Amino acid sequence: MNWKSEIKAAADRIAGHAQVTPVMESRVVGLDYPVEMKLEHMQHTGSFKARGAFNTLLSMEVPQAGVVAASGGNHGAAAAFAARALDHPAKIFVPELAGPSKIALIEQIGADLSVVSGEYANALTMARIHEEETGAMQIHAYDAPATVAGQGTCFAEWDAQGLQADTVLIAVGGGGLIAGALAWFQGARKVVAVEPETSCALHAALGAGEPVDVSVSGIAANALGARQIGRICFDLAQGVNSVLVPDEAIAAAQQTLWQAHRILVEPAGATALAALMSGAYQPDPGERVAVLVCGGNIAPDPLAG
Structure with missing residues (x-):
């Protein structure tokens, strides 16, 4: 697949539907070097996911049964x-661990929502059953070409905004976002995968030589808690630098973003920065680094009525 062409086409397709999110440079995160940040938590619904969703719906014929x-x-x-x-x-299926804030957000948007017990994998099973029974079109969260191309538009956009970094750190759950980055950069920039120690599907797959099931838990599990890494991501991520961070480092990075910049994000949104602040990833002298702030749906919602 010509990923560059697919991502450029996706960018044209979703223009006017997805937000162009801002970028900034941070010098107040307890580090002795600047960090470029793209604030994708300011995307529609609070995460980068709108890019893949719009690209999927705009590139395919949607059946009468919907999605x-x-x-x-x-x-x-x-x-x-x-x-x-x-x-x-x-029709949306989420596990109970999605939490009340994200469940309320989906309800407010107006979708037909079902909350199922267990983890994301349980919700995926129910979604596949619904797909088979109704003919609805599945929008996969991370392991589909249209999803990956849509997420890749984030990095095409960042390049156009003047990204200077040699290295981009990205939080990983199922792998759609980092797959989009790898598909776009194609070695032009170093990409570092950052995962919580207790939800690390990509790290485990790279160690095993194939996608494997992992147990998931921790403060970022409702965003980064895929039980198995996507095949597209696994294929693109061979040789990628993979690091793990503890929950304590994620929480500290969350707090730093708020205290330094009044940026309020969910744990997943702070996970990439946590790798720098904790020393899980240590740049070489002169290496320019950037982090993708991927999600802002913090729970509990501090402004909920």
């Missing part, structure tokens, strides 16, 4: 938002 998606929360909200914007019915 179905399984999600830890952010993808479900994005799929529901894109479906509503394009006048398609949406």
Whole structure:
């Protein structure tokens, strides 16, 4: 697949639907070097996921039964938002661990929502059953070409905004976002995968030589808690630098973003920065680094009524 062409086409397709999110340079994160940041938590519904959802719906013929998606929360909200914007019915399945904030967000958007017990994998099973029974179109959270190309538009956009970094650190759950980065950069920039110690599907797959099931837990599990890495991501990520961070480092990075910049993000949104602050990834002298701030759906919602 010519990923560059697919991502450029996706960028044209979703223009006017997805937000162009801002970038900034941070010098106040307890580090002795500047960090470029792209604030993708300011995307529609609070995460980068709207890009893949819009690209999927705009590149395919949607059946009368509409769309179905399984999600830890952010993808479900994005799929529901894109479906509503394009006048398609949406059925969303999320696990209980999605939490009340993300569940409420999906409900507010107006999708038909089912909350299932267990983890994301359980929600995916239910979504596949719904797909088979109704003919609805599945919008996969991370392991589909249209999803990956849509997420890749984030990095095409960042390049156009003047990204200077040699290295980009990205939080990983199921792998759609980092797959989009790898598909776009194609070695032009170093990409570092950052995962929580207790939800590390990519790290485990790279160690095993193939995607394997992992147990998931921790403060970022409702966004980064895929039980198995996507095949597209696994194929693109061979040789990628993979690091793990503890929950304590993620929480500290969350707090730093708020205290230094009044940026309020969910744990997943702070995970990439946590790798720098904790020393899990240590740049070489002169190496310019950037982090993708990927999600802002913090729970509990501090401004909920």
